Amino acid sequence: MNSILVVGSVALDTVKTSSGRSVEALGGSATYFSLAASYFSSVHLVAVVGEDFPREHRGTLERRGVDLAGLKAAKGKTFRWSGKYGKDAGAATTLTTHLNVFKTFRPTLSEVQRKVPVVFLANIDPELQAEVLAQMQAPALVACDTMNYWIDSKPAALKKLLAKVDVFFSNDEEAKKLTGAANALQAAEVLSGWGPSVVVIKKGEHGALMKVGSKVYVFPAYPLAHIKDPTGAGDTFAGGFLGYLASSGAHDDIGHLKRAMAYGTTLASFNVEDFSTKNIEDLERDAIDERFHDLSDRMSVPRADDLLKSRRAVSV
Amino acid sequence: MNSILVVGSVALDTVKTSSGRSVEALGGSATYFSLAASYFSSVHLVAVVGEDFPREHRGTLERRGVDLAGLKAAKGKTFRWSGKYGKDAGAATTLTTHLNVFKTFRPTLSEVQRKVPVVFLANIDPELQAEVLAQMQAPALVACDTMNYWIDSKPAALKKLLAKVDVFFSNDEEAKKLTGAANALQAAEVLSGWGPSVVVIKKGEHGALMKVGSKVYVFPAYPLAHIKDPTGAGDTFAGGFLGYLASSGAHDDIGHLKRAMAYGTTLASFNVEDFSTKNIEDLERDAIDERFHDLSDRMSVPRADDLLKSRRAVSV
Numbered sequence: 001m002n003s004i005l006v007v008g009s010v011a012l013d014t015v016k017t018s019s020g021r022s023v024e025a026l027g028g029s030a031t032y033f034s035l036a037a038s039y040f041s042s043v044h045l046v047a048v049v050g051e052d053f054p055r056e057h058r059g060t061l062e063r064r065g066v067d068l069a070g071l072k073a074a075k076g077k078t079f080r081w082s083g084k085y086g087k088d089a090g091a092a093t094t095l096t097t098h099l100n101v102f103k104t105f106r107p108t109l110s111e112v113q114r115k116v117p118v119v120f121l122a123n124i125d126p127e128l129q130a131e132v133l134a135q136m137q138a139p140a141l142v143a144c145d146t147m148n149y150w151i152d153s154k155p156a157a158l159k160k161l162l163a164k165v166d167v168f169f170s171n172d173e174e175a176k177k178l179t180g181a182a183n184a185l186q187a188a189e190v191l192s193g194w195g196p197s198v199v200v201i202k203k204g205e206h207g208a209l210m211k212v213g214s215k216v217y218v219f220p221a222y223p224l225a226h227i228k229d230p231t232g233a234g235d236t237f238a239g240g241f242l243g244y245l246a247s248s249g250a251h252d253d254i255g256h257l258k259r260a261m262a263y264g265t266t267l268a269s270f271n272v273e274d275f276s277t278k279n280i281e282d283l284e285r286d287a288i289d290e291r292f293h294d295l296s297d298r299m300s301v302p303r304a305d306d307l308l309k310s311r312r313a314v315s316v
Numbered sequence: 317m318n319s320i321l322v323v324g325s326v327a328l329d330t331v332k333t334s335s336g337r338s339v340e341a342l343g344g345s346a347t348y349f350s351l352a353a354s355y356f357s358s359v360h361l362v363a364v365v366g367e368d369f370p371r372e373h374r375g376t377l378e379r380r381g382v383d384l385a386g387l388k389a390a391k392g393k394t395f396r397w398s399g400k401y402g403k404d405a406g407a408a409t410t411l412t413t414h415l416n417v418f419k420t421f422r423p424t425l426s427e428v429q430r431k432v433p434v435v436f437l438a439n440i441d442p443e444l445q446a447e448v449l450a451q452m453q454a455p456a457l458v459a460c461d462t463m464n465y466w467i468d469s470k471p472a473a474l475k476k477l478l479a480k481v482d483v484f485f486s487n488d489e490e491a492k493k494l495t496g497a498a499n500a501l502q503a504a505e506v507l508s509g510w511g512p513s514v515v516v517i518k519k520g521e522h523g524a525l526m527k528v529g530s531k532v533y534v535f536p537a538y539p540l541a542h543i544k545d546p547t548g549a550g551d552t553f554a555g556g557f558l559g560y561l562a563s564s565g566a567h568d569d570i571g572h573l574k575r576a577m578a579y580g581t582t583l584a585s586f587n588v589e590d591f592s593t594k595n596i597e598d599l600e601r602d603a604i605d606e607r608f609h610d611l612s613d614r615m616s617v618p619r620a621d622d623l624l625k626s627r628r629a630v631s632v
Contacts, residue, residue, distance in 0.1 A: 018498075087498050088498065088499065089499075182334075182403050182404065183404065183521070183541065185539050185540065185541040186541050186542075189541060203522065205499070206519065206522035206523070207522070207523065207534075207536055209536075209539060215614070216539040216614065217614045217615070218523075218536035218537070218538075218539050218614050218615050219536060219615065220523055220525075220534035220535060220536050220615075221534070222534075223501050223525060223532040223534050224501065225499065225501040225502050225505060226502075253623065255618040255622070255623040256623060258616065258617055258618060259617060259618065259620070259623075261617075262617045295617075296617040298531070298532065298533045298534050299533070299534050299535065299536075299615060299617070300574065300616065300617070301574055301575055301577075301578045301611075301612040301615070301616070302571040302574060302575060304575070306571070307566075307569065307571040307572060307575075
């Protein structure tokens with residue numbers, strides 16, 4: 001089931017961080033997701049751009065093998081977002097949002113697209129997410145994300161959607177807001193009661209947790225002393241996670257789900273090291289695996305038996 | 317080197333959290349540290365209490381085998397602290413601090429105490445920490461902690477002390493304040509330049525990181541949906557960490573240092589599940605190891621090879 005359909009936004013982002021500024025660069029939830037997932041699975045992108053969408057950005061996605069048959073070019077301008085980040089590279093402050101052609105986005109899937117086995121509904125209107133899902137022909141795995149805007153404006157539609165979703169990605173603030181829970185753990189508990197068998201709560205620099213059935217798994221972020229631009233980290237995480245999971249062929253296996261968390265963390269860590277999508281456009285698979293193994297090592301707790309065998313240090 | 321000397325505070329704490337209230341209960345940095353470390357190593361406590369210190373609290377420490385030869389009972393009242401926590405169980409708001417007999421605390425170590433191989437200088441005046449350290453006879457391992465108060469009032473003395481310390485524990489806010497760094501990673505970089513070969517930065521519910529040489533290791537917290545009282549979590553972490561490390565007999569070994577992080581995390585997770593020291597006064601070593609292994613499992617990333625061998629899930 002090594003093939004994923006993603007529906008979401010493709011945008012031009014203007015971003016200011018403590019490391020500098022990036023103007024009308026490639027962005028959007030579906031873009032970050034597609035690039036990250038493309039290292040593991042084949043990706044079919046469903047989105048809309050305007051007549052002004054730079055040809056080079058199409059090239060960036062095509063070079064990663066992303067199928068752009070579903071990337072519609074509509075009359076008008078491409079969705080634009082601008083925001084800024086504080087010194088701590090935490091949550092963005094939105095400066096402007098111009099939906100433009102995205103305002104009337106209403107995707108109709110092709111026969112080929114309907115049959116893709118894995119679908120990721122990136123953070124768009126939950127009613128639109130449900131419409132897309134309804135067009136899918138018995139998908140094996142359905143995942144979605146959302147954002148504060150939809151939690152405030154359409155909580156009922158979102159809750160209804162979650163009943164049909166296998167994997168739900170949320171950041172911790174959104175999860176607490178949506179559920180009214182006091183912390184991420186309690187939020188995950190409530191969310192898994194609403195339907196998703198896997199709930200992933202992303203905490204930025206503090207890592208992420210995953211609830212599968214009644215058990216919670218915990219993961220630190222990859223340690224980075226300098227973050228240039230956190231835009232798209234969450235979607236990149238979801239792309240690495242779902243791209244790997246789809247490629248594993250065993251999306252119920254807890255071992256593969258844990259590896260998916262580590263691949264999500266790995267891809268997100270690359271993404272925040274440069275502006276826009278620059279650092280995830282052209283990675284070597286070896287570089288991804290090297291950081292994946294480095295992360296695994298930095299967070300592993302060795303068994304006592306293994307230490308007795310391979311101790312290198314001086315005993316005092 | 318299975319023996320630790322700890323110098324710090326023994327206090328009576330009054331605490332209010334969203335789970336309730338605890339009045340004049342056993343507290344203090346040296347108390348939490350001693351109880352946690354006692355599950356792994358023998359502990360010699362050096363501190364002062366007043367004439368009003370309840371006999372039952374001595375009993376609590378004695379039942380854990382903590383050597384109280386260095387617990388002086390002085391004329392006057394025991395150190396008292398009161399504070400409250402918000403719904404998120406984050407940083408405490410101090411309501412009152414009455415140093416009482418602690419104000420004139422000036423420990424003189426006995427011949428036996430001077431020879432203890434591992435020393436933990438809990439968060440007291442850095443000049444006092446240095447005085448205690450100067451009395452030690454060639455300790456094999458020196459660790460210390462501090463707090464905002466000393467970072468503000470005696471930063472130079474603290475920095476001087478760090479040059480003589482092997483392991484420095486700090487929470488992330490304190491580390492950033494002390495170094496002026498923008499994040500915990502950068503703070504750890506600066507701090508390790510000041511002397512300690514191991515820098516541990518504690519982030520509460522977000523886990524902890526450890527810098528050893530040029531490499532940073534990252535650890536999530538044990539996932540708990542309900543925290544009754546976070547008081548003493550940091551000192552309990554240090555006790556679990558150092559207690560285990562001292563017992564390992566190989567404090568330079570990265571494998572044992574990683575296991576020490578996981579034991580620190582484990583002990584701290586027990587501590588916050590009840591008020592005061594209630595939940596770390598009488599643990600079974602088996603219960604500690606069970607949670608240690610549970611934590612290791614929740615945060616482990618399996619190797620692909622291992623999954624091919626033991627896959628249990630249904631492939632789609």
